Amino acid sequence: MVTLLIDDKKIDVKEGTNLLRACLENDIYIPNLCYIKGMQNPPASCRLCFVEIEGEDHPIASCTVRVRDDMLVHTDTPRVRRLQKTALQLLLSVHDVDCKNCPANRKCGLQDMARFLKTALKSNRFDLFLKKNQVDQSHPFLDYYPNRCVLCGRCVYVCRDQQKLTELTFAQRGFNTVIGFFGNSQTIPPSCDRCRACAEVCPVAALLPKREI
Amino acid sequence: MKDLGMNLALSAEEKSLLELITPELVKIGKDRSKLIPILQLIQEKLAYLPGEAIHMVADHLSISPSEVYGVATFYNQFRFNPPGRNPVKVCLGTACHVKGGDIILENFERKLDIKEGQTTPDREFSIERVACVGCCALAPVTVVGQTVHGHMQPSKVEGLVLRARIEREKQQREKQKNESSE
C-alpha cells in the first residue's frame, strides 16, 4: 500500500496501481475515454485524463502513471483544464452532435465530460468536419457510425484482448482513421453475433448491433 | 483516404501472378512480422493489392482480413487500385515546393483530368505526389515512369503527356504489325 495526496485528499492504494484508476475508484473524476479497467498498457490516445504531478514540468496522462508513495497530484489546474477542454472540443469538431436521435443520449461519454468541463457540445472555436459516409453497414452483425466514433479504441481492445479475436481494427490513417472490418463477412465466426462486447464498451454508440438478441 | 478498388475484377494475368506467389509465401513463413514484407512482395508483382490478395495473406498468416487491411491502409506504399502504365510522380519535397511543385501537380491534374491518387480511365496515366525523390538541386522534379524530369515547368507538362501517348501508339502499331506479319 502507498499513500498519496490527490487534490489534498489522502488516498491509500495498492502500490503500482494506475493513477487514473486510483482516482476514479476514490471518487475523483477525471475525464477519460480510451481507458478500460484492467488494461496492462493503456494506449493513452484520447489525451483527456491529464493531471499535474509535483516534480513534473508538464501535465501528464494519468493512465500512464503508476502511483508512488507521497505522490502529490492535482487534477484541477488551469493547464489541465485547458488541455482537456481543447481535446474535448477537438473530438466534438468531428462529431455529429445530434443527441436527440442518438441511442447514447444521456449515457454518452462526451455529454458527461462536456457537463463536467462546462463546455458546450456545439462550440464555434473549431469548424465542424463530418465524414461523408454516415454509416458503414458492411459488417454482418454491426453498424458503424464514423461521425459518432471518437476512436478511443475500446472496441478494438475488447475484441482483441478479451475475446481473442481480431475482427475489429483501426483502418486508414490520420484524420481518415476509422474502425474497419473489411472483408470479414466471409470469415467472421458465428460467436461474433452473440458477443456484442464491442458495442457495450462504446462510449458514444458508434457501434450498434444490427439486431437485438 | 485510400480508395478501395474492390469492385475491380482481376485480369487473367493478375490471377496467374497471384497464384505464383503462393509457393513463395510458404518459403517466407507464417510469422506475423512477415506481414509487411509479404504485402510488399505482392505489390511488387501486381503493382497494387487487390482484395483477393488481402484474403490470401490473411489466410496464410491466420489473421482476419480486416487486420491485414488495417495494416495495409496505414502505409503510404500500398495501393489498392492499379496504377497507370505511366505513373506520374510529382515531387513535393521541400525544395520542390518552394520552386512551385504544386503548380506542376495542378497542371498534370488539369491535363489528364484526374486528381492525385487517381488513374485515367484508359489506365495510361496515374498521378501521385511524392515527398522528395532526392534531386533537390533540380527542383521542381517530376518522375514519369522511370525517368526523372528536372527543372519542370507548367509548359513542359503537355509535352511529357503527349510524348508518352505517342510512344504508346507507336508500340501498339508495332505490336499490331508484328501480329499481322506472324
Add this chain to the structure above:
Amino acid sequence: MSPANKEHANPRFDEIREKAETRKRAFKEAPGPKIHIGMATCGIASGALETKDAFEQMLAQLGIDAQIHTVGCIGHCYAEPFVIIDHPESGFPPIFYPEVTPGKANMLTKLFLAEGDPRFEHILGATEKNEMIPWVMEFARFSQEKRVVMEKCGHIDPEDIYDYIAADGYSTLAGMFQRTPQEIIREIKNSGLRGRGGAGFPTGPKWELAANEARDTKLVICNADEGDPGAYMDRTILESNPHQVLEGIIACAYAIGAHKAVVYVRAEYPLAVRIITGAIQQAKQLGLVGKDILGSSFDLDIEVFQGSGAFVCGEETALIRSIEGFRGMPRHRPPYPVQSGLWGKPTVINNVKTLASIAPILKNGAAWYRKIGTENSPGTAIFSVVGDVVHPGLIEIPMGVTLRTLIFDICGGIPKKKKFKAVQIGGPSGGCLPEDFLDTPIDFDSLTQAGAMMGSGGMVVMDEDTCTVDISRYFLDFTQKESCGECTFCRIGTFHLLTILERITEGEGNEADLKTLEQLSEDIKNGSLCGLGKTAPNPVLTSLRYFKDDYDAHVEEKRCPGMMCRPLVAYYIDLEKCARGCDACVGCCPVEAVFTTSNRKKGIDQSLCVKCGECMVACPPEYDAVRKVSPPQLAPIVERPQQTVKEHK
C-alpha cells in the same frame, strides 16, 4: 595502417586487408586514366547513368584504355552529375568536373583523355594541391566542411567492400574484440556522441542502459526511416558508404551483447535498400558479419527491413510496431525500447549518422572526437541545404559553426542578389528562424532554444520572395497527412491548424484565426502522445513568433509579402513595356488566359489565370513586361476583345 591498429593484429583480418590493398594498388597502377562517377540516387536522377554510358561508348570508339570507378555521392548536389578524372599522363592533377552531361562526357573523352586538354572552362577544381588548377580545398564549400561521417562518401565504390577496407574500413573490429564491451561503451560515452536522429540523446548512456539489462536476447536497430521531405543524408550515407554504418552496428551489438540487428530503410529508397543488402552479404562472405566474427566467437546477424512509408515510423516505438507487422502507431514511453523494444526485448535504436560516427571514434579515440564541435554537442552535423542558396547539397560541418557561415560562406549565399529572409531548420518538426539568428551556433541546444531543432537536418534557405505562412502551411500539410491518427491532438488538432493556415493563405483568415492558431499549437505541443505531434506545431509557432508581419499582411491586407500564396497574387502585363506582335507569353500559357489586345499587345484574363508564372519566365528580358502583384486587386483590368474570345473557344 595506424600504429594503434597494428597492435591488434588479427590474422583473418590482415589477410582480408592485404587483398584489399593489393586490389587498390592494382587499380592505381593500371595504365590509363581513371574516371570516378557519382552514382547515388541524386547522381542517377541528374543523368549519371547516361553520362557513364557516354564515357564507355566514347572510350571504346577512341580505343582508350581507361577505368571507370563508380562511387557514391559527394554531397555537392549543385554539381551533379559530377565526375573526377585522374589522368596522370596529361600532367594534370585529378580534376573535379561538375554537371557532366553525356555531351560533356564525349567532349572530355575526346579533348582531355585523348588529346590532353582539360578544358579549363568546365573545371570546378583539382582534388590535389598543384600549380595549375585551383585546389578545391581553397573553396569554402570544401575547406570549411569537416567530414567524419561522410569522409569516404563519393570516394569509394559502395558496392565493393574491398574499396572500403582499402580505405581503412573495418579496421576497428580487430582491436574492438580485444576490449571488453564495457570499454567500448566507456569510449563512446567519453566521446560525448549524441544521437543524430534529431533529439540528441547521448549514445553511450543509451548503450549502457541496454547493456545493463540482464536479458538473453537484445537487438540493435539502425533507423534509416528518413521521412523529412527535404532531408536525404541517411539515404546518401547508405548509398555511398554502407559499410561504415555496418561497422558501427557491429560495435553497438558487441557493446550491448546483441546478436541480431535490423537496418530499417524506407522502401522508397530502392537503391539504398539494394546497396545495404549487398553490403551485408559481402561482409558476411568475408566473415565480418555472421558467426564468429574474425575469430572473436561473437555472432551477429544483420537483416534489412523495408519501411512502407509512414513518417511516424521514424519514432522508435512506431518503428518497432511496424517491424512486428502492425500499424506503426507510437506508444507511451516509458518503458523505453532499451528496456522493452522489438518483441519486448531490450533494443538500441540509433540513427544512420550516429552509427556511422562510431568507427571514426573507435579509430581515433574519444579525445579526438571531443575536439570536434562544441562542449555539449561534440562531433559534426550534416545538413541538406536546399532552397535559395548558390551551392545546395549535403554539408557536414563541425557543431558550433554559425548559420551565417554555413549559409553565406559554405553554401555561397543567396542567388540573384536577393536578400535573406528566413531559414527553416529541422523540417516538419523544426522551425523558421529570421536574420537575427544567423549568428546562432549550430548545435542541439542552441537550435532548440531558438525554437527550431536539429531534427532531420533538413534546411531550407529562403530569400525575400518567400512566404513564411506558406512554408508553415506546407509543413503542416505534410505532418497532417502523416499523422498516425492515434491521439486526439495530433489527429484532429493538426487538421484544424492546416485548415486555418489554408484559409489565411487564401486571404480568408481573420484575427480570431491567429489566436486559435497560437493556442491550438500550444495545446498540440503539450497534449500529443508522441514526438511527431509534440513537434508538429513548431513551424507555426516559430513563424508566428518571428514573422508575425507576414501573418498580419495576409489577414489584414489580404496581401502575401513573399508573393507565394497564389490566391493573393495576380499577374498582369505592363502595356507600356509589352512589344507589339510578340507572342512569347501566349504560347506558354497552359490555360489560354493570355490574349491579344485591340492594339496587338497582350493582356491576362484574370478569371482564367492559374498564376503559374510561366508568362513571366517566357517574356523576353528586353521587354520584361509581366508584373506580379499582391494583393491581386493591384492588377489593372484589361478587357478581352470579343473576337479573341471567339477565336479561342
